[in-house]
Each structure stands twice: as structure tokens, then as C-alpha cells.
Amino acid sequence: MHGNGNTLASLKRGQRGIIEAIDATDPQVQRLMTLGLVEGAEIELASSALGGDPMEFRVFGRCISLRVEQALQFTVSPVAASTPSRGY
Amino acid sequence: MAKSREIRVPANQIPVSRRVDASIAVVGNPNSGKSTVFNRLTGLRQRIGNYPGVTVERHVGTIKVDDRKLELVDLPGTYGLSAHSFEEQIAIDVIFGRIKGTRRPDGIVAVVDATSLYQGMYLVQQLLELECPLVIALTMTDAALTEGLRIDVDALSRRLGGVTVCPVIATNGQGIEALRHAIAALPDELPPSPDLAWPELTAAARQVVEVSDTQVHPVEIERLLIEGAIDANKSVLAGIGSRAEDALHRKREELFGREPPLAKEARVRYRWVRSVINEVQHRVPVYLTWRSRVATFMNRPIPGTAGLFVVMAIVFQAVFAWATPVMNLIDSASASLGAVVSVSLGDGAFASLIADGIIAGVGSVVIFLPQIIILFLFIILLEDSGYLARAAYLLDRAMRSVGLSGQSIIPMISSFACAVPGIMATRVIPNRRDRIATIMAAPFMTCSARLPVYALLIAAFVPAQKIGFMNLQGLVLLGLYVFGIVAGVLTALLMRKTALRGPKPPFALMLPAFRRPNLRTVLMQLLGRAKVFLHRAGTVIFTVAIIVWALAYYPRSDAIAPFVAAQQQEAERQLPIGDLEAAYADIDHRAAAMQLEQSWLGRAGHFIEPVFAPLGWDWRVSSAVIAGFPAREVVIAVLGTVYAVGDDADESTLSDRLKSTTWPDGSPVFTLPMVFGLLIFYACCLQCAATLAVIRRETNSWRWPVFAWCYMTAIGYTGALLVFQLGS
Incomplete structure (x- = not known):
């Protein structure tokens, strides 16, 4: 797991973030990456x-x-709420 | 408009090159509108078969443009060329031409959802490397606009090396004609040659191909490089020879090092996808609609979960309440038809066959058509609107506590309509252990064939009191549904703790956006379901009704006619004229009962009665239950026949007749504990040959269907025994 406590699990409802890093050891996580959850995606x-x-x-x-x-x-x-969404 | 035409070739003989000019595969992400496009292109005249050896449906249609006839194959949806489920594997095998008796498609229609260009382009990019002529059908451009996305079609086409891009709105047919012509032109086209997204991978694959012993497509080598020697790639790996294998291992090391190959592939390819999207997709202002406001509210955990329960309650209430008027209509129609036949044909065996055998038997099943249509309507609507996937998401945590994942919810909810499609829907579950546990749980869900039995017994024996906004009968029905769910879930839990012990199932689920179901598609599916039901009523149940009638009608006893004559004389001597009619009716009734009792069916029923006696069943119920083992809804037809034989085709319905059935000592057979026991028996037993067959096919062994049958029958018997013995 990564050091700075900000993971997807810590987002609040309606809050956006950009994926910075992924621990890809779990095959399930690799599957999610294949579906598009890669570094740089806005989520x-x-x-x-x-x-x-x-x-x-x-x-x-x-x-x-x-x-x-x-x-x-x-x-x-x-991502600050005021920033317009990229959509991907 | 060019007319599409059906070609009549057995579904397993796929090389139809003699009859059509080319075979085109329709490929796309799940929920991209692929099947709607396919239906628009081919019209209603398409064939549905199976892929050899598996139960995945194979949809094939033909389109004809000018003089050219092309075969179109609709593949299961997939996100990419790495399979994560059984159905995705089929799609990939077709694309590579690995299905027995087929060759690689001559062209590809890639269906891309404009609202999700990101995932669509990932697949398109992998398809482009196949060097196969390709056209893109860009769907849902209207929905994309309302979401604030505008896609520059020309720029997209240019960016992909000149691939034709046809925007279509499948719901109203806009753009379909242009797409049809683009598809017809495919076989003459050269494969597109866009910039490579991952030149290193392509180059590595080509170098391996050069030293390979067999002819192999570079993209297949790409898959080997990325996925390694998984099952899907074994056949390719086996053929390439040791030199290529060495090269493969070297290249794999060079390309990936310590990074998981699938992760690297996703990183590299999505980088390319982002660069494409930056060039072709523009954002336009978007306004918050009331629909998105509702969605935002329903996304809160508590309203979302409460909403799910309200939806389910409405479905069950509707199934019971809405269908009643139509059912009463069918009921009285079948009763008066029987009476008319009896009157006009007289008393012989033929009249009895028509009135008691066929009309009473088949009529008593057809009567449930309205309920089944309403149930299927709701299931189809829930599925097509995307709500079923949401139910899987909302219930994942609960399912996890019994060792399954939310993905098991969809097969289970489908099983409320019918366990056969429900069990087939388990294919989306990647793990075999989870899949089998779900398959074992699915037949416990109350299917539409159990519904008639429940409905009949509840309507006859549960008082129609109002409790709150629900009716007591509706509540009992709901209770039986809940019982089925609990029994299924406990079964899954038991299996996961014993025979199917293993790690916690994984979970990741694309949640399709809510959308209004397409009326045409819903009606088509509903019609198909109604047809299957009526077909069964017209064949299986019709045949069983006749057989049961014959077993109940023969052998005719010589002793009965003299008995009737003697009794009538006796009555005439002793009773006043006014009472005679009632006495005659009573004598006829007793004569009919005597006849039935010494018939083949009566003898068989008596023979097995001791087995079911502890459950409080008489020989008639026992024989009906036995007859119901191949298909449970038959039991209604059997009861209808058994209780109609010898009756003067009066207009009393089956439920009235059940109520008046007594033991020889005059006490009623259908007491409340006995009825509840019977309901429990039905809730558990696996009385369905079709379900056993599909379990056999899906698990590929006889062990599971045999186990399921014994297990469920034992539970049903024990449950009925407990309820009757404790209740009486």
C-alpha cells in the first residue's frame, strides 16, 4: 500500500480525484486497470x-x-470541486 | 431498403462461404448497444444457435446490400482481448477463428458507445492490430450530447488511419443505412494502418512469429506475451516450436521486467486512448436534469437500499394483484368450454378425454400465463434498465457474508422467472467455486412454474384478508419467496463451508447507466417467453394431461354400472321425488370416486401413498406430485384431471374441488398444515428436468445435478413432514 493516506477509499461522496499510483500485484487490481482505472484517470x-x-x-x-x-x-x-471535469 | 434474408444452415456449420460472400463479426463492450445495432441491421430474421459444445447463444443474421450477401455474427460483449469470463472467451475465440469449424471473420464491426469512448477505444485499438477490415458504429451519440460530449467523427476517422466511423442512433434507426453500406464494402477494403499504440509489443510479436514453426497471427503472440501460458493460449503455445518459445520468454523479460504485464498493457494502451480522446472529443455545457437529481439522491446508501426493497415489493404485489381479473376470465372460459363439450358430446370416453383430460388439464396451466407475463415483464424491465446490476452492487456486502459476491445476485433474481436462464447467467462469475455455489442456490428461487402451484393453493386455502396495504394471500406468497431465498442462501453458505471451500470471491462490476428500456426489445423478449410457456402447455403438459387422463380413466370397472343401478333403485324406493336429484348426484360422485380409485393412477397413488402419508397427503396428491417430477407445473394439470374425472363437468373450479376433498372418514384432506407442508415441498423440490439438464451442461458433470436433486428432495420432504406433524 502507498504511504500518503489518500486512496480511492478515502474520497467523499461527490469528490473527485486523479489516480496517481497503483499497487498492481493483485490480479483483481490488474483487471480493474484493464477496465480503465489507470494512472491519470479522473475518478x-x-x-x-x-x-x-x-x-x-x-x-x-x-x-x-x-x-x-x-x-x-x-x-x-x-481535485478541487471548481475544476471542470475532464470526464476520463 | 435492402432486404435481409434468412439463410438456413445448421447453426454449427459456420463456414457458410458457399452461401454468403463474407462473415462479419459484431464486437463491442457490454452495454454498448451492440445487440440493438445487430437487431437493426438484420431485422427479425436471424437465427439463434449455440456455439459447439457450450451453451452460449450464437446470434447470426444476414444482410443483403445490392447483390452482396453477408453473414453477421453478434459476439458476446467484451472489454478487450483478455478474457475474464466464459462469454468474453467465446468472443475472443471467434475473433481469432479458434471455434471449431469456423475461420477468422472477414471483417469487424466495432460498436463503440459515444458516452464511453474511453473503454470503447481500448478495445478498438486491440482490434486494429488484427489487420482485419473494420468499421466503427458509434452508438448513443444523442445520449453523449445530453451528457455534454461532442465527438468529431471525421477527426476520429483520420486519427484511426481512415477507418469508416458511422454514427448511429439504434433506437430510431438513424444512420443504420449508411452503416449497412459500410459493412457491405468491408470485404473489398484493405485493413486500416493507424499509428501503433505500442510499437515495442508489435515488433516483439513479429520477431517471434518469424521463428515460429506454425502460421500464427502476431496478435495471438501479443496475447501470449502479455497473458503467459493461460488455458486460452495453450493451443497457440503448443504449435510454435522451441525456437519461438525461447524468443517468447526473452521478449517477455525485455518488455515487462518486474511489472505485471496486464498492468503494463493497461497503462500503455490507455495512454494512447487518452491522446485520441483529447483530439476528437469536445465538451459542451450540460444542465442538471431532474433525472440526475433523482439519481444523486438514490445514490445515498439508505434511500438506495430502501428503494431496492420497494421495487421488489411492487413486483410481487403486481404479480398477484394485477393478474387476477384476466385469470378469472380464463378460468371461467375453460370451465364453460368443458361444460359445453360434455353436453354436446355426451358421456363416452372421447367426451371425457376432451373435457376432463385436455381442457381441464391444459386450461389449468394456461390460466397462469398472465402472472408469468407480468413477472417476466418486470424481470426484463429491471434487467434492461440497468437496475439488476445495481441490485448486485447494493447486496454485495450481504452476499459476501454467505461466501458469495454481488455478482451471484443477477442469476438469482433471473431465477425468479426461470432457473434455466438464471443458471446460464452464472457465466459472468469468473470463479468456478462461486459459480457452482450459485448454481446450487438458484433452483431454490421461486420460479414462474412454482407460482401456479403456490397461487392455486393460496387462493384456495388462505383467507383474503387485508393487512395494511397488502393482502394476506400476497403476504404468504411473499413469505414463500423469502423462504426460497433463505433456503438458497443457506445452501450456498453450506457449500462454501464444505465442498466448495475457498478464498473470498472477488468483485468488480460495471454499473450500466439507467436507461429507458427499449419497448421493442422488451416486447420481443416477452413474446418469446410467452411462446415458450404456451409451447410447453401445448406439448409437454398436453401430453401429460392425456396420459394422466388415460391412467385415471382406465381400466373401466364392470362392477360400477350395476352398483349405480342398484343404488339408484334403492334411492327411488326410499326417498321422496324432491330429494332424488341430490341423491343421484351423490351416487354419481361415489361411482366416479370408485372408478378413479381402481384406475391405474389410483393404484399407483395407493402404492406410493405410504411414503407420503406422514405428510398428510392422500393418494391423489401423491400421484400428482410424482407426475410433477419432470416439470413441476404439470402437477396442476394432473390435479385438474384427477379431480375433474367423473365430475359432471360442473362449473366448480379446481380450488373448490380441492376444498371439498375428504378422507374416507369425512375429515378434509387439505388442512392448513397439510397445505403449508405441500407448499414447502414445492418450494424445495427440484422438479424440473430442464434445470437438471442445464446444471449438467454448465458444470460439465453429472455429479452436481444428481447431488442437487437428492439434496433438494430430501429437504422438501423433511420440511413438509415437520410442518404437517407439528401443525396437526
């Missing part, structure tokens, strides 16, 4: 299920759900 927490797990993210115009344990493998840097 927003859309919702979470009861208890906060799994979480739903909006990314490149699609919605994808991840469990917290996978979300922890993605380090993000938050």
Missing part, C-alpha cells in the same frame, strides 16, 4: 452501499463498483 465517488462497502465510482462516463479492499490499492490526489 469520482458516486455512492456507496450500506456500511460504505462496496463503493461506486464514476469514471470515464461509466460507473464501476469496487470493494474497499481494492479501492485501497489506488492512490489519488483530490
Whole structure:
């Protein structure tokens, strides 16, 4: 896991972030990368299920759900709400 | 407009080059509108077969433009050339021409969703490397605009080395004609040659091909470099020879080092995708619609979960309440038809066959068509609107506590309609252990064939009281559905703790955006389902009804006619004229019962009665249950026949007749504990040959269907026994 506590799992609902680094050892994470969750992608927490797990993210115009344990493998840097969305 | 025409070739003989000019594969991401485009292109005249050896549906249609006839194959959706499910593997095998008896497609239609160019371009880029003529169908451009995305089609075409890009709106057919012509031109076209996204990989693959012993496509070597020696690549690896294998290992080392190859591929290819999107996609201002406001609200955990339960409650309430008027109509129609036949044909065996056998038997099943249509309508609507995937997401945590993942939800919800498509839907589950545990749980879900049995018994024996906004009958039905879910989930848990122990299942799910289901597609699916149901009623149930009627009608006893005559004389002597009619009816009834009891069916029922006696069943119920093992809805037809035989085709319905059935001592057979026991038995038993067959096919072994059958029957019997013995 990566040092600075900002992972996908720490985003608030409606908050956006850019994926900075990924720990790709888990094959599940590699699968998510194949689906488009790679460094540089802009991603927003859309919702979470009861208890906060799994979480739903909006990314490149699609919605994808991840469990917290996978979300922890993605380090993000938050984007200010005023910045217009790139969409991918 | 060019007319499409059906070609009649058995589905497994794919090389149809004698009949058509070329074979074109339709490829795209799941939910990209691929099937809608395919349906628009080929019209209704398409064939559905299976890929050899597997149960994945193979949709093939033909299009004809001018003098040219092309075969179009609709492939299962995939995100790329690395498979993560069984269906994705099929799509990839077709693209590489690895399916037995097929060759590589002559051209590709890549369906790309304009609202998700990012994922679409990833696949397109891999397809471009195949050096196969290709046309892009850009769907949902209208939806993209409302989301604030405008795509420069010409720029996209230029960026991809001159590939034709056809924007289409599949829902209204806009752009389909242009696409049709572009497809027809494909076989004459040269493959596109865009800039390579990953020149190092392509070069490495070409070098391996040069030293290979067999003819192999460089893209297949690319897959080997990235994925290694997984099952899908074994056949390629086996042929290339030791020199190429050495080269392969060297190149793999050079390209990836310590980075996981799949991760590297995603990083490199999405970098290219981003550069394409920067050039061709422009953002326009977008306004917040009421729909997105609602979506934002429903994304909160509590409203989202509450919404799911409201949706499910509405579905079950509708199935019971909305169908009733139509069902009453069918019921009285079948009863009066039976009466008319009896009156006009008289008393013989033929009249009995028509009225008691066929009309009563088939009618008692057809009556449930309205409920089944309503149920399927909801399931199809939930699926097409994208809500089922959301249910999987909302329930993942709950499913995890029983050792499954949210992905098991979709097969289970589909199983409420029918376990057969439900079990086939388990193919999206990548892990075999999770998949089999789900397959074992799916037949417990209350399918549409159980519904008639439930509905009949509930309508007859549960009072129609109001409790809150729901009716008591509706609540009992809901209870049975819940029972099925609990039994299925506990089964899955048991399996995951014993025979199918293993690591926690992974979970990642694309959640499709909510969209209004296409009316045409919904109606087409609904019609197909109604047809399957009526076809079964017209063949299987029709046949069983006749067989059961014959078993109940023969052998005719010689002793009964003299008995009736003697009894009638006796009555005439003893009773006043006014009471005679009632006495005659009573005598007929007893005569009918005597006849039935000494018939083949009666004898068989008596023979097995001891087995079911502890459950409180008489020989009639026992024989109906036995007859229901190949297909559970048959039981209604059997009860209809058994209880109609010998009746004066009066207009009393089956449920009235059940109520008046008594043991020889006059106490009712259908007591509440017995009825609930029977319901539990039905909720558990695997009385469906089609489900057993599909379990056999999907697990590729007899072990699982045999186990499922024994397990479920044992639970059903024990449950019914407990309920009856404790309740009485």
C-alpha cells in the first residue's frame, strides 16, 4: 500500500480525484486497470452501499463498483470541486 | 431498403462461404448497444444457435446490400482481448477463428458507445492490430450530447488511419443505412494502418512469429506475451516450436521486467486512448436534469437500499394483484368450454378425454400465463434498465457474508422467472467455486412454474384478508419467496463451508447507466417467453394431461354400472321425488370416486401413498406430485384431471374441488398444515428436468445435478413432514 493516506477509499461522496499510483500485484487490481482505472484517470465517488462497502465510482462516463479492499490499492490526489471535469 | 434474408444452415456449420460472400463479426463492450445495432441491421430474421459444445447463444443474421450477401455474427460483449469470463472467451475465440469449424471473420464491426469512448477505444485499438477490415458504429451519440460530449467523427476517422466511423442512433434507426453500406464494402477494403499504440509489443510479436514453426497471427503472440501460458493460449503455445518459445520468454523479460504485464498493457494502451480522446472529443455545457437529481439522491446508501426493497415489493404485489381479473376470465372460459363439450358430446370416453383430460388439464396451466407475463415483464424491465446490476452492487456486502459476491445476485433474481436462464447467467462469475455455489442456490428461487402451484393453493386455502396495504394471500406468497431465498442462501453458505471451500470471491462490476428500456426489445423478449410457456402447455403438459387422463380413466370397472343401478333403485324406493336429484348426484360422485380409485393412477397413488402419508397427503396428491417430477407445473394439470374425472363437468373450479376433498372418514384432506407442508415441498423440490439438464451442461458433470436433486428432495420432504406433524 502507498504511504500518503489518500486512496480511492478515502474520497467523499461527490469528490473527485486523479489516480496517481497503483499497487498492481493483485490480479483483481490488474483487471480493474484493464477496465480503465489507470494512472491519470479522473475518478469520482458516486455512492456507496450500506456500511460504505462496496463503493461506486464514476469514471470515464461509466460507473464501476469496487470493494474497499481494492479501492485501497489506488492512490489519488483530490481535485478541487471548481475544476471542470475532464470526464476520463 | 435492402432486404435481409434468412439463410438456413445448421447453426454449427459456420463456414457458410458457399452461401454468403463474407462473415462479419459484431464486437463491442457490454452495454454498448451492440445487440440493438445487430437487431437493426438484420431485422427479425436471424437465427439463434449455440456455439459447439457450450451453451452460449450464437446470434447470426444476414444482410443483403445490392447483390452482396453477408453473414453477421453478434459476439458476446467484451472489454478487450483478455478474457475474464466464459462469454468474453467465446468472443475472443471467434475473433481469432479458434471455434471449431469456423475461420477468422472477414471483417469487424466495432460498436463503440459515444458516452464511453474511453473503454470503447481500448478495445478498438486491440482490434486494429488484427489487420482485419473494420468499421466503427458509434452508438448513443444523442445520449453523449445530453451528457455534454461532442465527438468529431471525421477527426476520429483520420486519427484511426481512415477507418469508416458511422454514427448511429439504434433506437430510431438513424444512420443504420449508411452503416449497412459500410459493412457491405468491408470485404473489398484493405485493413486500416493507424499509428501503433505500442510499437515495442508489435515488433516483439513479429520477431517471434518469424521463428515460429506454425502460421500464427502476431496478435495471438501479443496475447501470449502479455497473458503467459493461460488455458486460452495453450493451443497457440503448443504449435510454435522451441525456437519461438525461447524468443517468447526473452521478449517477455525485455518488455515487462518486474511489472505485471496486464498492468503494463493497461497503462500503455490507455495512454494512447487518452491522446485520441483529447483530439476528437469536445465538451459542451450540460444542465442538471431532474433525472440526475433523482439519481444523486438514490445514490445515498439508505434511500438506495430502501428503494431496492420497494421495487421488489411492487413486483410481487403486481404479480398477484394485477393478474387476477384476466385469470378469472380464463378460468371461467375453460370451465364453460368443458361444460359445453360434455353436453354436446355426451358421456363416452372421447367426451371425457376432451373435457376432463385436455381442457381441464391444459386450461389449468394456461390460466397462469398472465402472472408469468407480468413477472417476466418486470424481470426484463429491471434487467434492461440497468437496475439488476445495481441490485448486485447494493447486496454485495450481504452476499459476501454467505461466501458469495454481488455478482451471484443477477442469476438469482433471473431465477425468479426461470432457473434455466438464471443458471446460464452464472457465466459472468469468473470463479468456478462461486459459480457452482450459485448454481446450487438458484433452483431454490421461486420460479414462474412454482407460482401456479403456490397461487392455486393460496387462493384456495388462505383467507383474503387485508393487512395494511397488502393482502394476506400476497403476504404468504411473499413469505414463500423469502423462504426460497433463505433456503438458497443457506445452501450456498453450506457449500462454501464444505465442498466448495475457498478464498473470498472477488468483485468488480460495471454499473450500466439507467436507461429507458427499449419497448421493442422488451416486447420481443416477452413474446418469446410467452411462446415458450404456451409451447410447453401445448406439448409437454398436453401430453401429460392425456396420459394422466388415460391412467385415471382406465381400466373401466364392470362392477360400477350395476352398483349405480342398484343404488339408484334403492334411492327411488326410499326417498321422496324432491330429494332424488341430490341423491343421484351423490351416487354419481361415489361411482366416479370408485372408478378413479381402481384406475391405474389410483393404484399407483395407493402404492406410493405410504411414503407420503406422514405428510398428510392422500393418494391423489401423491400421484400428482410424482407426475410433477419432470416439470413441476404439470402437477396442476394432473390435479385438474384427477379431480375433474367423473365430475359432471360442473362449473366448480379446481380450488373448490380441492376444498371439498375428504378422507374416507369425512375429515378434509387439505388442512392448513397439510397445505403449508405441500407448499414447502414445492418450494424445495427440484422438479424440473430442464434445470437438471442445464446444471449438467454448465458444470460439465453429472455429479452436481444428481447431488442437487437428492439434496433438494430430501429437504422438501423433511420440511413438509415437520410442518404437517407439528401443525396437526
